[in-house]
Amino acid sequence: MDDNNEITINLLLLGKTQCGKSSLGNSLLGSYEFESRIFPQSVTKECRLRSMRIPNFARRMGKELGLRLQVLDTPGIPHSSLNQDEVKTRVRKALSEHFPEGLHMALLVLRADIPHCEEDNQHTVKLTEDLLGRDWKYFTAVIFTHAETLEHMRMTEEKFLSLAPKSLSTLLENVHGRCIFRDHPHETLYKERAALANQILHFVRQNSYQTLKSI
Numbered sequence: 650m651d652d653n654n655e656i657t658i659n660l661l662l663l664g665k666t667q668c669g670k671s672s673l674g675n676s677l678l679g680s681y682e683f684e685s686r687i688f689p690q691s692v693t694k695e696c697r698l699r700s701m702r703i704p705n706f707a708r709r710m711g712k713e714l715g716l717r718l719q720v721l722d723t724p725g726i727p728h729s730s731l732n733q734d735e736v737k738t739r740v741r742k743a744l745s746e747h748f749p750e751g752l753h754m755a756l757l758v759l760r761a762d763i764p765h766c767e768e769d770n771q772h773t774v775k776l777t778e779d780l781l782g783r784d785w786k787y788f789t790a791v792i793f794t795h796a797e798t799l800e801h802m803r804m805t806e807e808k809f810l811s812l813a814p815k816s817l818s819t820l821l822e823n824v825h826g827r828c829i830f831r832d833h834p835h836e837t838l839y840k841e842r843a844a845l846a847n848q849i850l851h852f853v854r855q856n857s858y859q860t861l862k863s864i
């Protein structure tokens with residue numbers, strides 16, 4: 650907590666192109682800050698930092714406590730116009746530039762409405778490890794987007810997880826079960842932000858607000 654009675658949480662969005670990173674970032678910030686749309690090419694080319702203060706998030710010793718969420722959006726891999734090394738270089742540079750005090754949580758965004766292929770998942774995990782180093786497991790949470798599909802299929806989150814292929818269940822074990830289903834993307838951003846921020850803050854508290862320093 651700083652002198653302004655504000656807690657700052659640094660978040661990084663990672664995942665494949667079109668998995669919903671920018672859209673999730675907008676929900677976290679409660680505002681349309683990142684360009685997000687269906688498009689035949691990768692929409693996000695540059696890493697972009699946006700932050701938002703949520704006032705009155707909590708109270709401590711009679712004082713109002715604000716929460717500042719800093720969200721770093723990134724280009725996905727594979728990308729339609731950047732190669733893997735270019736994306737990695739951009740993400741590493743942005744991390745050291747924007748989060749000198751370290752990263753609280755990387756949000757690994759996966760779609761819940763498409764089958765999870767072993768090779769694909771392994772590739773995403775490898776990328777996360779390359780970017781964050783060997784402690785990535787302590788600072789990563791999985792976010793499933795398009796999770797409203799489960800509702801359409803009348804499938805519970807538990808059932809979905811029980812059907813996960815090996816690579817996905819190993820990933821979830823590695824990140825100590827930290828996962829969130831984003832199942833109401835069409836609710837107001839304001840409502841969704843509160844729900845998401847609370848869940849992510851819970852993970853950050855479990856880590857005692859420790860950060861992962863740039864590698």
Ligand SMILES: Nc1nc2c(ncn2[C@@H]2O[C@H](COP(=O)(O)OP(=O)(O)O)[C@@H](O)[C@H]2O)c(=O)[nH]1
Nearest residue numbers: 666667668669670671672685686687794795834
């Ligand atoms: N139905 C649904 N659409 C989503 C969800 N998340 C993202 N989208 C849509 O998926 C498209 C790609 O999202 P975007 O955020 O640009 O993906 P990015 O390439 O990972 O940044 C956009 O049209 C989003 O509105 C979700 O949870 N459910």
Ligand SMILES: [Mg+2]
Nearest residue numbers: 670671692693
């Ligand atoms: Mg994007």
